[in-house]
Amino acid sequence: MLAVAFTSDEHIEAPRPANANPRKPSGLLSQLTGGTPRVVDAKDHVFREGDPATSVYRVESGHVCLYRLMPDGRRQVMDFAYPGDFIGLGALGHHAASAQATEKTRLCAFAVATFREIARNQPSLSLNLYEAVSQELQATREMLMNVCQRTALERVASFLLELSRRNERRGEAAHDIVLPMTRTDIADFLGLTIETVSRTFTKLRQDGVIDLEQCILVSIRDPQKLEGLSGGRVERNA
């Protein structure tokens, strides 16, 4: 059963706070209940590129890495989905990306057919869908900018700042970051090699900008300096 609670009346032009999570839709979508639970182990796939897009998923716990492959094996990580984020939303017919859990992950599946059913009767939901995908589009364009125009150092710096802001939005410690992904995932996300990512982390540590207790624990010691190194924030929804 799919239940929707109606509380919001803002639509297309509704502005949204600049620090809102672009992949965590507000409005009706976030209030969906009654999906089918699903658990996947680390490295398992939720779906793969080309699979028929029969469901969308909300991440309940754990993390999911969304990526695409080139024929020769080069990989581009498109996004990392955190708890509360939806994955599979922008698919038309077939998934255009693969979704792989970076650790044991719980999800909640909603059938696309049910979505369509509801959308027919409730224009509000389809507008929310539109908004959710638009948010995702903004985020992807932002990323295009981040990755294509920035140097390795700037990419890593903005990556860390982005994770920091994500923590902040979730009410967690802004400057203590747990990386739920490997260096390989980060490298494929930022369009760099693992060696370059590693060297850049080391440089940031040596310069006193971050601490690196274990390789998955980053704490930001000098947020201002990190901001400066990031090449300037490109404001979402500006």
Place this chain on the structure above:
Amino acid sequence: MLAVAFTSDEHIEAPRPANANPRKPSGLLSQLTGGTPRVVDAKDHVFREGDPATSVYRVESGHVCLYRLMPDGRRQVMDFAYPGDFIGLGALGHHAASAQATEKTRLCAFAVATFREIARNQPSLSLNLYEAVSQELQATREMLMNVCQRTALERVASFLLELSRRNERRGEAAHDIVLPMTRTDIADFLGLTIETVSRTFTKLRQDGVIDLEQCILVSIRDPQKLEGLSGGRVERNA
């Protein structure tokens, strides 16, 4: 007045031919009539990053370059809009990119408020909106892949092939390409410098893959070789 003709009944899962134009929505959107005409000269802006998104536009003739700027002036071109393409669709509240005509361009403006009005009563239209933005999302992800994972030569080759396919879809000569944008636009689109773009064109010419009559006229002499140099196509909607 905004008129919509209803002919299509396929929605979210409807697959779409692989060579469909991702920015030229099928269904209701393409059949919109009654928008407000607007003409902009070469280098004029249709809208700028941060402007309130009050209208969406359909390009009637000419070409529009969509880009974003970083604080220090670096520029990322997100897309080039051709006649029939919609621009401004994914905006939420404010435009996230600037839209600049590369030549004298005629547009047709549709008020966002009117869209919302219709969408309230016609779920089909909001689903079409959803699909249109989803298409745009796919295209942007594709581009992320193209630009982040490919070498300069591969980027230029796929760029030319993409333009060739666009010609084909419009029923024009697939192998004779008129570039409606400057080298600077291409460079900022592909994440390269104008020098690298220029050198790459020269190399393709010297290798007999393309002809370069004037700098805006490219003809593809060896499509197979160009395809090979592009590093493999990443199929849309795969």
Place this chain on the structure above:
DNA sequence: CGAAGGTTTGACATTAGTCAACTCCGGTGG
């Protein structure tokens, strides 16, 4: 004809990638 803007070309500098060795950590089994 001359100026301006866009394009091409060359010499050189810099960044990031490649290849290879080494380290660190966690898990497994003797």
Place this chain on the structure above:
DNA sequence: CCACCGGAGTTGACTAATGTCAAACCTTCG
């Protein structure tokens, strides 16, 4: 308990690709 193994991460030396700077070359347009 400890040794070994494998995977992930780090570091170093070297290479290749792309960017930078500068000059020359076209076109177009006044």
